Amino acid sequence: xxxxxxxxxxxxxxxxxxxxxxxxxxxATAGAPGLSLRAVAREMGMVSSAIYRYFPSRDDLLTAxxxxxxxxxxxxxERADAARPQDDFTGRxxxxxxxxxxxxLAHPHEYALLYGSPVPGYAAPQDxxxxxxxxxxxxxxxxxxxxxxxxxxxxxICPPPPAVLAEDAEVxxxxxxxxxxxxVMRALVAWTGLYGMVSFELFGQFNNTITHRAxxxxxxxxxxxxxxxxxx
Amino acid sequence: xxxxxxxxxxxxxxxxxxxxxxxxxxxATAGAPGLSLRAVAREMGMVSSAIYRYFPSRDDLLTAxxxxxxxxxxxxxERADAARPQDDFTGRxxxxxxxxxxxxLAHPHEYALLYGSPVPGYAAPQDxxxxxxxxxxxxxxxxxxxxxxxxxxxxxICPPPPAVLAEDAEVxxxxxxxxxxxxVMRALVAWTGLYGMVSFELFGQFNNTITHRAxxxxxxxxxxxxxxxxxx
DNA sequence: CGTTCGTCAAGAGCGGTGCTCTCTAATAAC
DNA sequence: GTTATTAGAGAGCACCGCTCTTGACGAACG
Numbered sequence: 001x002x003x004x005x006x007x008x009x010x011x012x013x014x015x016x017x018x019x020x021x022x023x024x025x026x027x028a029t030a031g032a033p034g035l036s037l038r039a040v041a042r043e044m045g046m047v048s049s050a051i052y053r054y055f056p057s058r059d060d061l062l063t064a065x066x067x068x069x070x071x072x073x074x075x076x077x078e079r080a081d082a083a084r085p086q087d088d089f090t091g092r093x094x095x096x097x098x099x100x101x102x103x104x105l106a107h108p109h110e111y112a113l114l115y116g117s118p119v120p121g122y123a124a125p126q127d128x129x130x131x132x133x134x135x136x137x138x139x140x141x142x143x144x145x146x147x148x149x150x151x152x153x154x155x156x157i158c159p160p161p162p163a164v165l166a167e168d169a170e171v172x173x174x175x176x177x178x179x180x181x182x183x184v185m186r187a188l189v190a191w192t193g194l195y196g197m198v199s200f201e202l203f204g205q206f207n208n209t210i211t212h213r214a215x216x217x218x219x220x221x222x223x224x225x226x227x228x229x230x231x232x
Numbered sequence: 233x234x235x236x237x238x239x240x241x242x243x244x245x246x247x248x249x250x251x252x253x254x255x256x257x258x259x260a261t262a263g264a265p266g267l268s269l270r271a272v273a274r275e276m277g278m279v280s281s282a283i284y285r286y287f288p289s290r291d292d293l294l295t296a297x298x299x300x301x302x303x304x305x306x307x308x309x310e311r312a313d314a315a316r317p318q319d320d321f322t323g324r325x326x327x328x329x330x331x332x333x334x335x336x337l338a339h340p341h342e343y344a345l346l347y348g349s350p351v352p353g354y355a356a357p358q359d360x361x362x363x364x365x366x367x368x369x370x371x372x373x374x375x376x377x378x379x380x381x382x383x384x385x386x387x388x389i390c391p392p393p394p395a396v397l398a399e400d401a402e403v404x405x406x407x408x409x410x411x412x413x414x415x416v417m418r419a420l421v422a423w424t425g426l427y428g429m430v431s432f433e434l435f436g437q438f439n440n441t442i443t444h445r446a447x448x449x450x451x452x453x454x455x456x457x458x459x460x461x462x463x464x
Numbered sequence: 465c466g467t468t469c470g471t472c473a474a475g476a477g478c479g480g481t482g483c484t485c486t487c488t489a490a491t492a493a494c
Numbered sequence: 495g496t497t498a499t500t501a502g503a504g505a506g507c508a509c510c511g512c513t514c515t516t517g518a519c520g521a522a523c524g
Contacts, residue, residue, distance in 0.1 A: 008492070008500080031352030033265055036481065049484080050502050058482065109352070116349030118435055120263030120341070129440065157387045157458040161451050164444050171441055188442075189425060189452045195437075196428015203350055205427075208361065209403055210420075212396050219393050220421045226389040227459055240471080240521080268510065281513080282473050290511065465524105472519080481510065492499070 016054050018044065020064050024110075027065060031109045032119065037061065059122050062113070066124070067131050069110040074134025076103045081138050089146035090230045096138055097194055097221040101214075104198045111202060115195055133175070136191065140175030143187050146230060147179050154183055154229030161185045183229065190224040197221070248286050250276065252296050256342075259297060263341045264351065269293065291354050294345070298356065299363050301342040306366025308335045313370050321378035322462045328370055329426055329453040333446075336430045343434060347427055365407070368423065372407030375419050378462060379411050386415055386461030393417045415461065422456040429453070 022040050037058055038048040055061040080099035084092045104111040114132075118124075146152045161169070161181050169181040176187065197220055200206055201213050210216055254272050269290055270280040287293040312331035316324045336343040346364075350356075378384045393401070393413050401413040408419065429452055432438055433445050442448055 012501095032349075034352055037483090038481065047503050048482085049504075052483075053501060112349035115431075115435065115437070117264075117344035120266055124436065155387055155389045157389075158455040159451070159458075162447050164447050165451065168442050168444055168448065185448070185451060186455065188448065189455050192428040192432050192452070193421060193425040193456075194428075196424040196426075196431065199347075199428065199431060200424050203347065204356070205347070210400050212400055215394050215396050216400060216417070216420065219391070219397065219417060220424070223390040223418065223421050223459065224425075227455065244471095269512090270510065279474050280511085281475080284512075285472065468521105468523080470519105470521085473517095475516085476514090478513080479511095482508095484507080485505085486503100487505105488501100488503080490499105490501075492497100494495100494497075 012054070015044075019051065019054055019061070020068065023061055024065060024068070027109050027113070028107065029109075032062065032113050035062070059119075062119070062122065063125055063128065065110070066113055066128055069107070069114050070128065070131035070134060072107070072110070073100065073103050073114065074131060074138075076100075077135040077138045081142065086145065087149060087151075089142055089149070089151055090225060090232050092142045093139075093225045093228075093230055094218065094221060096135075096142070097217070100135065100194060101198050101201075101217055104202055108202055111198070115199060116203070137175050139187065139191060140172075143183065143228065144176040144179055147176070147183065151231050152183060152229040153231070154186055155226070157227075158182065158186065186228045190221075190228050193224045194221060244286070251283065251286055251293070252300065255293055256297060256300070259341050259345070260339065261341075264294065264345050267294070291351075294351070294354065295357055295360065297342070298345055298360055301339070301346050302360065302363035302366060304339070304342070305332065305335050305346070306363060306370075308332075309367040309370045313374065318377065319381060319383075321374055321381070321383055322457060322464045324374045325371075325457045325460075325462055326450065326453060328367075328374070329449070332367065332426060333430050333433075333449055336434055340434055343430070347431060348435070369407050371419065371423060372404075375415065375460065376408040376411055379408070379415065383463050384415060384461040385463070386418055387459070389459075390414065390418065418460045422453075422460050425456045426453060 019040060022043050023035060026039060027035050035058070037051050037055070040061075041048045041051045044051075055064070076099045077096045080095040081092050084095050086092075143152070165185065166181055169184040172184050172188065173179060176184065179187070197217055201210075201217070206213060251272060254275050255267060258271060259267050267290070269283050269287070272293075273280045273283045276283075287296070308331045309328045312327040313324050316327050318324075375384070397417065398413055401416040404416050404420065405411060408416065411419070429449055433442075433449070438445060
């Protein structure tokens with residue numbers, strides 16, 4: 001039977017979940033560099049070497065946390081988007097931007113793990129790329145929906161993108177079908193600007209300078225939305 | 233005499249410089265987490281404990297590297313700005329943006345130390361704040377110069393900033409005198425957008441997506457310059 | 465000139481890390 | 495019931511930041 005076989009696999013799956021939960025808690029307090037397999041093992045009442053039955057290396061544990069993190073922020077963004085009427089494109093954009101910022105403020109070390117400096121020896125395996133674009137796909141849908149509805153009126157202030165960028169635009173267009181190259185490029189400006197702002201706030205570049213950070217954030221992503229051509 | 237006294241201090245200063253040089257080289261290859269006092273000492277032919285005569289802790293060595301890094305990127309930006317005619321505001325903006333990107337690509341780990349995830353236990357001491365704004369001050373001068381020359385025509389697409397942001401604008405205005413609040417806010421959008429783009433490229437968010445990164449960068453910072461109101 | 469005092473390198477050592485290896489005990493498969 | 499697989503335990507390796515003590519050197523002072 002596979003019922004007995006799954007008996008052992010079930011406890012194994014439970015242990016893996018317990019390990020990642022403890023690791024995530026340690027990550028939240030000590031940050032990624034302070035995450036220690038030995039400390040996790042200690043808290044589980046295990047000896048350190050036993051952990052390696054479940055995660056062959058510290059990097060594998062980090063990978064699990066990274067995938068969970070991308071899914072968590074992706075889900076937060078999806079929820080924020082779904083809570084708005086589909087044709088309120090400006091409201092959806094503002095809502096998903098706020099969702100990113102609020103998730104990042106609530107999970108600063110996890111955000112740093114996803115969008116901060118990469119761990120030098122660490123190479124993200126292929127399993128991380130699918131969850132990594134969950135949030136980005138939401139922006140793409142907003143832009144594509146607005147464009148399809150004819151509500152996207154990008155102000156004529158940007159030069160036309162150079163021809164060589166057409167290939168890159170083609171790749172990005174898989175997330176926002178039928179959107180012209182110029183708008184794809186503007187979407188990239190808005191996308192990088194959004195995360196640039198969150199990272200600056202979280203990584204300390206606003207210290208001693210910006211005090212009303214929520215208001216600045218709202219205002220700036222609104223500007224970026226206008227640059228993108230969102231109405232209102 | 234203080235000539236003999238400085239004799240000892242001179243060898244001390246030389247050793248400090250040699251330590252930071254080796255440390256910077258290690259940083260460039262292994263990254264900040266891989267920087268080890270013992271490895272630096274080993275390369276100097278010292279025993280590890282001797283290093284602590286010059287840097288009381290690893291964090292102090294990191295602080296020295298951070299200050300050097302801010303000065304290096306600040307100097308690169310200043311040089312790029314000075315190489316352009318003072319009234320070529322758009323050219324100056326593009327030049328300093330490129331200088332930031334090129335410095336970051338040439339010194340990825342140092343850039344990560346300055347603008348990436350903060351080291352969890354580490355609190356930047358006050359000596360780092362003055363060098364940290366060297367590059368930002370250059371952007372401020374460009375915006376202020378363009379505004380004073382009457383060459384700044386921000387497109388009317390952004391809403392007026394909320395009143396509460398006036399205090400923050402006042403602080404930022406020390407870097408760009410006489411510039412109105414609305415333009416200060418646009419400058420913040422451009423500033424965060426610039427570093428957001430560099431960070432995304434360096435930290436791997438463009439992997440499997442963007443191939444023509446220099447062209448995308450130029451195009452995007454040009455868009456940000458237009459949003460700011462730069463001419464052409 | 466000789467002594468004293470501050471500075472420096474060296475060594476040993478503490479507690480911590482990731483990771484590997486071997487050994488034993490429990491458990492599933494046949 | 496025997497065999498094969500798996501989980502945990504323990505010891506150990508090489509590394510880390512950091513501390514403390516010891517001995518040597520050199521500069522300043524009486």
